[in-house]
Amino acid sequence: MMASSYNAKEEDGHHSGSVGPGGPGTGKSKKPDNTAFKQQRLPAWQPILTAGTVLPAFFAIGLIFIPIGIGLFVTSNNIREFELDYTGVEMSSPCFNCSQTYSWNNSCRCSVPFTLEQPFESNVFMYYGLSNFYQNHRRYVKSRDDSQLNGDKRFLTNPSKECEPYRMNDKMPIAPCGAIANSLFNDTLELYYVYPNGTKTAIHLVKTDIAWWTDKHVKFRNPAGNNDNLTITFQETTNPINWHKPVYELDPTEPDNNGFINEDFIVWMRTAALPTFRKLHRIIQKKDSLTPTLPPGNYTLDIAYNYPVRSFDGRKRMILSTISWMGGKNPFLGIAYITVGSVCFFLGVVLLVIHHKYGNRSSNAEIPN
């Protein structure tokens, strides 16, 4: 290579210097520097992996991992979680009829009763779950325009090519453009507590603070301008094909949750990593410390069944869950930690045996007596 030839050149130059008219002695001596670095004698730590030397590491891992695992496992077990599939595939399901239509916005309503055996303390998070929904499909993931969502006026009326074929509708630019926005989850879920006497109380569902703070305040922004009246801001655009209302009517009640910064929309736009996923939908705030947020008993989930999932054999679920510092219920990590910790501990013991049996022998064999 060229670099090499240059190097060789240097060497040669040095050489002919010594025999050339300069003669030896006139130039600087080419004696290499006797430094630790250049002579490769830098002080070095030389760990040697033998049973004896790695033993402490194994025991340490074992001793640290097992408690962590137990902690995780306990934490995970303390999390209450309730899942309700309301897709309506079975004939008996209340939502069976609604599920038979393919179209969006068929405004079919159904309500699914369910019972909570355990009380849900603290805040309860309400998720909707979809399965077999490949939000991570490559072309689906790309089908959005972050600049448009960030409130960039230029992209509002001229969305990115990536949004095709959900970029323009009837010569009008779509806002928000792209397939992700177009397939926004649009079921409405309402939760009722059914008193033993049969009366129903609507449980207050908070619809804010369900998205990342940075998404809501930095990444997603309504186009600048007439903020009070989003209708004017979005007047040159049209709603996505599957939507039955324009983007500025996502939440007419609350201006801070409307347009691009509607949190349901933001949550949907954060594309799920796996085909079976849940997305935070609502939060049930704890009222006071005495009563559980959701006491045990009968509940009804009222659904405005708009979202078709039959085309991909998908399921729709409603999930109620409390959360801990480690997020939702997931026993895997706790079990994994306990298992790995135990394996390490076991290996430590095995290595200890090996060390005693062979380790000494191999090092003693050469020691002269």
Place this chain on the structure above:
Amino acid sequence: FFPWLVCRWRGGDCWCRTVVSNLPYEDQRPRNQPNRRYAGNAVKTNKYTLWSFLPINLCEQFRRLANIYFVGIAALNFIPEVNAFQPQVALIPICVILTLTAIKDAWEDFRRYQSDRELNGTPCLVYSRSQHGFVERRWKDIQVGDFVQVLANDIIPADILLLHASDPNGVCHMETANLDGETNLKQRRVKSPFDPLSFNATVICEKPNNNLNHFKGFLEKDQIKIGFGIESLLLRGCTVRNTAAASGIVVYAGHDTKSMLNNNRPRYKRSRVESKMNKEVLCCVFLLFCMCLIGAVGHVIWLKTFSSVPIYFIPDSDGNETPSVVAGVYRFLTMIILLQVIIPISLYLSIELVKMGQVFFITQDIDLYDKEKDMRMQCRALNITEDLGQIQYVFSDKTGTLTENKMVFRRCTIMGTEYPHTENGESGKWVGQLWSHQDTTVGRDNILPALPMDRHRHRDSTAGIPSLAFSSPLEREVIPDQNLLWSVKEVERRGVAGHWGLQGATHLEFFLALAICNTVVVSTETAQRQRVRVRGPHNSSRSRGLLPECMEGLFAQFPCLRQLSSCLKSVSCRRHSLSEDPVQSTLYDIPTSSSSVVSEDEVQASSLAGPKEVHYEAQSPDEAALVHAAKAYGFTLLERTPSHVSVRLPSGTTLTYEVLDVLTFDSVRSRMSIIVRHPHTKEIILYTKGADSGIMERLRVIANKTQKHLDMYANDGLRTLCFTRKVVSEKNYYDWLVLRQGAMAAIDRKDELVRKTAADMETNLTLLGATGIEDRLQENVPETIQALREAGIQVCVLTGDKLETAVNIAYSCKLLDQQDLVFTFNTENTFSPALRREVCKNMLSGTLAQLPLYDTQEAKVSVGLVIDGRTLGLLLDSDLQEGFVQLCTHCRAILCCRTTPLQKSRVVTLLRSKLGVMTLAIGDGANDVNMIQAADVGVGISGQEGMQAVMASDFAISRFKHLKKLLLVHGHWCYNRLANMIIYFFYKNVAYVNLLFWYQFFCGFSGTAMIDYWFMIFFNLFFTSAPPIMFGIMDREVSAAVLLQLPELYRRGQHEGGYRRSTFWIAIADAFYQSLVCFFVPYWTYKGSDIDIFTLGTPMNTASLFTIIFHLAIEIKSWTVVHWVIMVGSVVVYFVVTLAFCAMCVSCNPPSDPYWTMQEQMSDPMFYLVCILTTVVALLPRYTLHALRGTLVPSDHLRARQIDNMPPHHRDLWLQEWKKLKDLCASYPSLSSSTAQRYSTAQSPSLTLVQDPSPALAQSPSLTPVQDPSPSLVQSLNPKLAPNQGLNSAAL
């Protein structure tokens, strides 16, 4: 610029170039200049100009397959159906690589441009008609046809036809050190004196070519043609010495000069590891193909599972869905883009960087620095450092490589009387004994042990006691043998100079032959290399300093000037006295810078007044030693010109012989001769010197006594030369001269004819005597050979020396051991070729039949093989090759004597190709160049014999002992480092890319990446690039000290222990496992949750980084500060860059913006728990296996590392124990059987062996009457099994 056009245009043949003087045309416009079509003297070695750089450089870069691959991938990304990433972003890697390479190329080219500019701007003297003298110009202004004058110690600017020299004999001395490093002077002579103004001749010479040996042409002037050859050409780049001024007409300029035409680019060698690595790259391609296929098929199957179109499918712009098969094809291409990194293109760049680092450290090694020559080790080939760690066969030259090549005259025999020069020998011996207590080697009788001391101490000691000097002063200081001195004096006293009696004359003739029969050039101390000169006002001091540097620059760019010196050498010898030579020149000329003509009387006066210091410039140290020896007896060579040679006799009178011809040395004849005319008797005398094999058969009388002495010398390891004399009658000489001139003028088979005529003359010689010259072993040679041997390297010595000398040197340098069983293959010259062949065949089959016996013996006898050159020639023939190779595999040591350079290279090539072994050839002279080039690794020793070997070599060292550290330490390190680095690189890419692959199973094989593409670029570019490179440059498994102590550690590299196919597949398997862990631990953790793509990718990316970094941490054997900084730095850089990127990029890279994902994850404790667990699980198997292997089956290397970690005094103890243990293990089988049994087993085969080839033995005497009583077929066995030693080692 187009010489062929000139020819066409002139209507002449195309073989010639016609040059006329430029002076008559000086004032004319350029287009009327007759020589305008020839290249000017400006050189341009830079490839690019400012404007052409970009297109040309890009074209060059796209010649490389890797770049095309890159561009192809990037281009695929522009197809919307296929692309995996943003098309623009996908261009980044290829752009970065192209830019970096372009910058590097540009910088190199700029340096070339700078050195060219300096060179072109060097001042020189050109004749100007208007100013009637030489005026200063620049080199680039010189045109063909100009008259140029070069003053003493100036560098010749172009190829100049020498027309005038300040020396009255028309001789100009030239030093070629700038071209080849040889410092001895070469002579050039004027064929036709001239005057610039009246020069009206036409020079017709051949077209520019790169043949440095050859130049022919003639001067045409008034219909008279004066021919000239290479001996009249001053070559560009050489330096004029000992001659005040030389001038001539420029015939070739600039790029047409012979030195420029000889410049070749450095050759590109591919190392074995690299070619093996390329196969592994193909494996990766296959792997990639499989993975892409899985992706494509998976995608099709996935598509088929949907009965209708799901809402997340995106139709084309026209609303149609892509058919599933077409979609599968698309996905295949997408996958290639996505998983492209599995083919480690960056590996090639990294390897180059690593090798640069390795070379840096090798050249910086202070142990490989030669204080005396102020030379570092040079790495001339930069891409085969790791081959040094895999050497299995070392082929070594003897003279100058194993030995000092500093010849010491030790003994001589004249007319059958031996003069042992005891004092001469004793003084040397005394020095030897003085040092022998430092050196455990006990020298054989007359061979001095290697002298482990540095030169400065010698010099100090020589200052006080001149006779004790060795190294170069030793060559000069010869203590005359008293008897011989006396007899010489006696003879001379009795007779008047030149009229000695026939009996006593032999002694004088012997010394005359010593002094005359050579090609030594004489220069006085004052004239030598003196920089004082008489110069005109044009002498600018700045240019003097500049010029050498420019020359260095020029020649340094083209390190392949190896042909040069050999050619120059022969040129200086080839001086045939032709009829137009000035005959009868009795003038003396001591070439001083003032170049005065000194009369005979003056010389005598001065010489009588006090011995004037003469300095000899010999091309071979033998000649120098002989001339110095003659001087010690009073026969001082005073001067040598092409036409005459002067010798001062002990009485003080000076004889000036006219030199009629010199029959130069060649390896076929193995002798040289000089034909002179005696100044007084006018006899024509032929002095011949040569090896006994080349002389003895041409003697008039067989000299048995001398032969006996010669054998004795050879047994003592001395180099022998015979000296003969012959008086040629005038008639015979002139008859022969006709033939000779015919031969010289021949075009076809010229060499052969010249050789034949020389041989015709060298018949019926009268033996004068013979000399024995000692060539001392270099320091630490036995130890080095011993160490190489312990390292499992077979050492073969290929030498041109005679058998006995070589065998002796072999014993003294421990190549052969007294306990070895030595087979000698030596076929006598007098056999007919067919018989020789038969004998050789029988010997070979006989030996081969015996060999398995030794191998199965419990006491394994090591076998040595000694082969004569003639026999070697037979063995190298196709039908005996197999047997020979088979034989070689059984032998511990191989010694080939009397080999020609071609045979040397054939042996290397044969063993290399047949056995598939890694070979190294080491040598110092021009005769080793073939061998050095034939071997996998060529090592040149920059020694006494010029630089040809170094020019041809890959590595240049200054002493043989440096080979030990070079191979055992640097080779070992480089190989292990590079092998580990390459394996790691493969692992790293597979481990990382597979993350993406596993993700495809969860995104419908659609080609989604859960890691932002920028991070993937950064990952390879910043986060994980530095650690492996550092690992490849700096990792050190075992320290240098221990490696030197335990050479057997080297064996791992020979059997490719560091880089096996299995190692590769284990690394790939581990990569698969680790990537599975890195993917599935986060997957299961976050499964079913509300995690988004990049947030899932973040812990995977981080865990993968930790795994990859800690994987390396497990592999790193020694942690220095640099290691810590780079490893910790990589992790820190990862977090800093990722955090920064995540914070800044809100919508900079749509549609995949990882905005705030890292921050979000890092505020979640789960992230850390996941990363820790993943890393631990991923590395657990490797860590455990390393620990288990370290305890259960510790390798030698591991033990060595343990020893390394001990405190120094413990370490020494352990090292001793180790060695003892190895000895015990080696001798263990013999312990089981009784020693008596062992002795007999060693003896018995020797008996059978002698019987076996008996047919050949029986035939030979009957067919050819051999006078020599020595058996024609020598099957010497050396069963001198020293029982004592054997018992001693066994008792331990």
